[in-house]
Amino acid sequence: MSHSLNEIEAMSKRAARGAGLAWGLAEEAAKGTRWLAGFGYPGPDLLADLLELNDRLPAIDFSPSSLNGTWRAPAGRMSPLISGAAMSDCAMRMLDGQVITIEQVSHPLLIVPFASGAALRLGVGVAVEWGGVGQSGAGQSGGGVRLTTDGKQLCVQGSRDEIMTAHAREVRCSAPAQMTSPNTPITRAHVDDTCWERLGAFAHRTYAPATEASRILGAGAGLNDND
Structure with missing residues (x-):
């Protein structure tokens, strides 16, 4: 289904919060998901995959x-949200x-x-690179990726x-980087129903449970018959 980028950002923020991310990081995750969707990449799917991978883990x-030096995580795999925010700060x-x-x-x-x-x-332009022979993961090889x-724009090299x-x-971030053949963003993106439901399951955790009082208030006149 087609969604506006505003809808994607709002759902992603609720999902990230439902997964336990701090407010600031949830906001950044949502903005990033929107940004990727605006360039035709399945940001919502990637966010759902990551939230499920790290769900309820510290x-x-x-x-x-x-x-300092090469950045490594204790678990042996790094969150792109946490390390991305740190990279931006540095x-x-x-x-x-x-x-x-x-x-990792x-x-x-x-x-x-x-x-x-x-x-x-x-x-200035900032480049993010990974891949190449023996870099992307088991069984993957090739010329690598450079984004x-x-x-405001995105230049893409790689499969x-x-x-x-x-x-x-290994992911390498560097600047300044030259912009060649840039792409400009779009205003709407397709998100399949399954992905939307996955994000919705995390978002649902942010909803306050209904109380008897809220049920009565939400049911119209409830017990007050004014007719």
């Missing part, structure tokens, strides 16, 4: 143990020539919207399969 397990390092390297990232495409925010603050954004990989052994 966020600290999927967060960088240190922001964006000035890239202008000093540092490549931010993140190991789940659904690495979800990092790219955070690069968009970093690019807007830095005023570059200036915050769709590698872009959509569920796991990257």
Whole structure:
């Protein structure tokens, strides 16, 4: 079904909150999901996959143990939301020539919207790369992926399969990066009903349980017959 980007962002935010993400990170996750959908990528599906993968597990397990050197998570797999937010916060390092390297990232495409925010603050293009021979995961190889954004547009290099990989052994973020053949966003995106229901299941956790008083108030006149 076709949804506006506003609808996608709202549902994604509720789902992220229902999955236990802090308010700030849930908002960033929702904005990132919307951003990807605007460029024709299944951001809602990726978010649903990630929320299910890490459901009810401590966020600290999927967060960088240190922001020095190569970033690694205690659980052996990194959240692209947590590491993406940290990368954006550390964006000035890239202008000093540092490549931010993140190991064992789940659904690495979800990092790219955070690069968009970093690019807007830095005023230069930011590149996010992964893949290549032996880099994307078991049995995957190829020329790798390079996604570059200036915050408003996206340049894409790499096969769709590698872009959509569920796991990257290493993600590299760098700036400044040249924008070539940029794509501009759209205003609506297709989200299949199954994905919408998966996000809805997480969003439902944010709803307050009904009380007897709320049931009466929600049923019209309830016990008050004014006729």
